[in-house]
Amino acid sequence: MALTEPKARVAVFKALAHPTRLEIIQILSQGTRCVSEIEKSVGGDMSTVSKHLSLMRKAGLIGSKKGGLHMNYEIACGCLDGFLRCVDSLAGNRVLDDQLCC
Amino acid sequence: MALTEPKARVAVFKALAHPTRLEIIQILSQGTRCVSEIEKSVGGDMSTVSKHLSLMRKAGLIGSKKGGLHMNYEIACGCLDGFLRCVDSLAGNRVLDDQLCC
DNA sequence: CATTTGTTAGGCAAAATTGCCATGTAGTTT
């Protein structure tokens, strides 16, 4: 199995390895949202939110489309959902050493 | 969809967001390995490798079993593979904004 | 043109991560 760019892989995981960004993913999983909507949900400065979004877009996690005055973001990957369920099962298992998740 | 512990989720992604640790996952995907075997493959100090392994074990990504003098590590999750394939498709798509991955 | 919405860059302090070194520990061998 040939590795894709290791840096690109790492970038994807780094993009996901942050509570606020995971919260944004959670919000976007319910549908397309613009920056100010996201800002209201997660709090904090808009420039900070915009940076989070930019980072995730560069990693390939989300996509953006301009709609009038707003910039609308959406999840770029349908598999992200199963992905997160897998992570949750991992996270739940983390106490037991011998037990496997799936 | 109720969130599992957000911290636990973040921990999983942080554990994956490092080139050496991804390399270790790659190695372990081929079968169980002990610390010194991993050390030979990825280089660096053994204490460093041990810390990487410990971090991934706490996150739930890998499990460990003692076998005589060695500590054997193995992937704790069969879904990690499809997981990584999904990430690769994301990583490959990251230039195009409108195109979705899967 | 003025306003709204968002991006980007720079600066900066606090916090987290990383990796090596030295030391500690548990199981094995002699």
Place this chain on the structure above:
DNA sequence: AAACTACATGGCAATTTTGCCTAACAAATG
């Protein structure tokens, strides 16, 4: 028990990340 092997752990300095702030800028709208 002493020595050795295979790891784990704590400490520490260097690097990176994070978040807020300020400000400049672009694009769509009224």
